[in-house]
Amino acid sequence: MRRALALAALLLFLLPSASARTATPKVDLVDVEDEVMCVDCGIPLNTAEGAQPDSQRQLIRDLIAQGRTKEQIKQELVAEYGKDVLALPETSGVGITAYAVPLVLGGLVVAALVLLVPRWRRRPAAGMVTGDGVASPATTDDAIAVSEADAERLDSDLARYDG
Amino acid sequence: MKRLAVPILAAIVALALVGLLGYGLLSRSTDDSIEQAVARGNLPPAPSADLPVLGSEATQSVAALRGQVVVLNFWASWCIPCRTEAPILDRAHKRLTASGAGTVLGVTYNDSTPASLTFAGKYGMSFPSVRDVGAKLAERYGTRRVPETFVIDRRGRVVDVFRGQIDQAFIDRALARAQAA
Numbered sequence: 001m002r003r004a005l006a007l008a009a010l011l012l013f014l015l016p017s018a019s020a021r022t023a024t025p026k027v028d029l030v031d032v033e034d035e036v037m038c039v040d041c042g043i044p045l046n047t048a049e050g051a052q053p054d055s056q057r058q059l060i061r062d063l064i065a066q067g068r069t070k071e072q073i074k075q076e077l078v079a080e081y082g083k084d085v086l087a088l089p090e091t092s093g094v095g096i097t098a099y100a101v102p103l104v105l106g107g108l109v110v111a112a113l114v115l116l117v118p119r120w121r122r123r124p125a126a127g128m129v130t131g132d133g134v135a136s137p138a139t140t141d142d143a144i145a146v147s148e149a150d151a152e153r154l155d156s157d158l159a160r161y162d163g
Numbered sequence: 164m165k166r167l168a169v170p171i172l173a174a175i176v177a178l179a180l181v182g183l184l185g186y187g188l189l190s191r192s193t194d195d196s197i198e199q200a201v202a203r204g205n206l207p208p209a210p211s212a213d214l215p216v217l218g219s220e221a222t223q224s225v226a227a228l229r230g231q232v233v234v235l236n237f238w239a240s241w242c243i244p245c246r247t248e249a250p251i252l253d254r255a256h257k258r259l260t261a262s263g264a265g266t267v268l269g270v271t272y273n274d275s276t277p278a279s280l281t282f283a284g285k286y287g288m289s290f291p292s293v294r295d296v297g298a299k300l301a302e303r304y305g306t307r308r309v310p311e312t313f314v315i316d317r318r319g320r321v322v323d324v325f326r327g328q329i330d331q332a333f334i335d336r337a338l339a340r341a342q343a344a
Contacts, residue, residue, distance in 0.1 A: 051241035082297025
């Protein structure tokens with residue numbers, strides 16, 4: 001008897017949490033609006049104002065009230081207004097530029113890198129110009145390289161200082 | 164020449180993108196070819212599409228109504244002038260059906276089925292309407308705003324056009340023209 005009561009109590013404890021896990025998350029208007037276009041004005045519904053976008057919002061509210069999921073609401077909007085209601089650029093006409101421009105720009109950047117990087121790598125590093133006017137590569141060792149005349153003068157100055 | 168290759172390629176790509184943008188803008192401009200043809204007296208054939216009838220499983224098209232005068236009216240529940248012209252259209256429909264001369268056929272524009280049905284009931288629209296999902300038929304008539312009305316004769320030609328809110332005088336004149344054609 002005690003075991004049966006414990007089992008019933010456990011079931012009562014588990015059931016609400018299980019139903020909460022499987023329940024459809026509540027959709028709100030804002031959540032749908034930013035993924036949908038105003039079909040009459042051609043701008044996102046969340047920025048559109050006027051009688052037609054208000055009518056679209058009312059339909060979304062009604063569908064939310066019916067307990068539809070976001071995907072179901074979007075499907076219903078397509079059935080009512082056509083596929084242009086979804087906030088995705090068209091794959092034809094001017095809409096194709098939305099896909100083409102990033103691809104073209106990305107391709108140009110890659111092409112520029114492929115062309116220019118080897119050139120940059122082949123170019124000699126900027127070096128010091130020695131006293132005889134000949135460029136020499138700059139390294140950490142000769143970063144303080146000086147001309148022969150300066151070296152001689154430095155040596156003599158150091159010798160005088162040591163003396 | 165090799166040095167010019169990259170700028171030339173960039174210029175070609177830029178021109179192509181500008182051309183595509185231009186095409187897009189032009190393709191979205193208003194198409195008034197129907198009223199221009201009507202004004203010249205060169206009556207154009209009425210575009211037609213088989214569309215679902217509002218509140219019904221049936222379909223209807225302008226082509227299926229050949230032999231009758233058709234008043235094709237694009238409307239929407241969110242359109243304020245559509246409320247005013249609804250009784251004018253309904254009277255025209257009753258007149259046409261009573262004489263067996265034709266019908267008014269509504270076409271909903273960017274509107275939802277429940278809203279259209281409510282509007283049709285509220286404003287006493289006894290004439291049938293079809294649902295133009297995606298405004299494809301509207302595009303063929305150059306319709307970008309509602310209301311717009313096209314009067315079609317028995318031979319399926321557009322004899323009169325009105326882009327905006329019609330009045331009784333327009334309907335009387337257009338129906339007389341359509342029935343005489």
